[in-house]
Amino acid sequence: QVQLQESGPGLVKPSETLSLTCTVSGGSIHSYYWSWIRQPPGKGLEWVGYVYFTGSTNSNPSLKSRVTISVDRSKNQFSLQLTSMSAADTAIYYCAGYSSGSYSWWGRGALVTVSS
Amino acid sequence: QSMLTQPPSTSGTPGQRVTISCSGTSTNIGSNPLIWYQQFPGTAPRLLIHSNIKRPSGVPDRFSGSKSGTSGSLAISGLQSEDEAEYYCSAWDDSLNGPVFGGGTKLTVL
Numbered sequence: 001q002v003q004l005q006e007s008g009p010g011l012v013k014p015s016e017t018l019s020l021t022c023t024v025s026g027g028s029i030h031s032y033y034w035s036w037i038r039q040p041p042g043k044g045l046e047w048v049g050y051v052y053f054t055g056s057t058n059s060n061p062s063l064k065s066r067v068t069i070s071v072d073r074s075k076n077q078f079s080l081q082l083t084s085m086s087a088a089d090t091a092i093y094y095c096a097g098y099s100s101g102s103y104s105w106w107g108r109g110a111l112v113t114v115s116s
Numbered sequence: 117q118s119m120l121t122q123p124p125s126t127s128g129t130p131g132q133r134v135t136i137s138c139s140g141t142s143t144n145i146g147s148n149p150l151i152w153y154q155q156f157p158g159t160a161p162r163l164l165i166h167s168n169i170k171r172p173s174g175v176p177d178r179f180s181g182s183k184s185g186t187s188g189s190l191a192i193s194g195l196q197s198e199d200e201a202e203y204y205c206s207a208w209d210d211s212l213n214g215p216v217f218g219g220g221t222k223l224t225v226l
Contacts, residue, residue, distance in 0.1 A: 035215075044204065044217060044218070044219045044220045045153075045161065045204055045206075045217040045220070046217070047214050047215050047216070047217070049214070050214065058213050058214055059214075060212070060214060061212070094160055094161075098215075100166065100167070101148075101149050101151070101166060101167060101208070102149075102151045102163055102166035102167075102206075103151075103153070103161070103163060103206075103215075104163055104166075104172070106160040106161060106162070107160065108159075108160055109160050
């Protein structure tokens with residue numbers, strides 16, 4: 001059973017960069033698309049971006065200029081960097097694995113609060 | 117702003133059948149499979165329906181999905197109190213080259 005676990009700071013100051021890592025266990029990061037999806041408190045889901053195990057990436061146009069997603073195959077991890085953080089970026093950030101046309105595996109989520 | 121449209125809320129009584137609709141466009145639901153996720157408060161979403169109609173193992177057959185054109189729906193029959201949750205539809209969007217989600221529908225079991 002594939003399991004995902006997010007790690008990173010829970011508090012980020014305005015204008016700073018968020019760095020989150022997702023560790024994949026119980027399966028290989030080789031194959032599949034690995035994504036970041038966020039959910040502001042009390043709101044719906046928003047796709048942030050994905051990385052394929054080869055390293056190719058794509059991200060939501062609304063965030064594209066601020067998003068970097070990378071994969072470390074040797075560690076079975078993938079990471080998100082989101083620059084110029086603001087209060088609007090306060091959300092639960094989920095990492096998820098995309099298989100057979102759907103997000104079959106989800107991390108438990110990491111609450112990131114942007115505040116000085 | 118969500119790219120797929122769902123009603124914000126719905127409700128039903130135990131044993132009843134309820135449906136949740138999801139509307140999209142030709143670049144998402146119209147050309148890709150419809151997916152449904154279930155989310156309880158404080159937990160991550162869980163895959164409920166994929167490929168329009170398929171249930172992952174462990175999902176009761178009370179849950180069923182359908183799709184026609186650029187819209188689809190989730191049906192829950194024999195409603196139970198434990199079905200009270202938020203439900204999200206999703207589909208790959210060819211113009212975005214990524215997934216889009218509906219705004220979510222909160223199901224209340226009365």
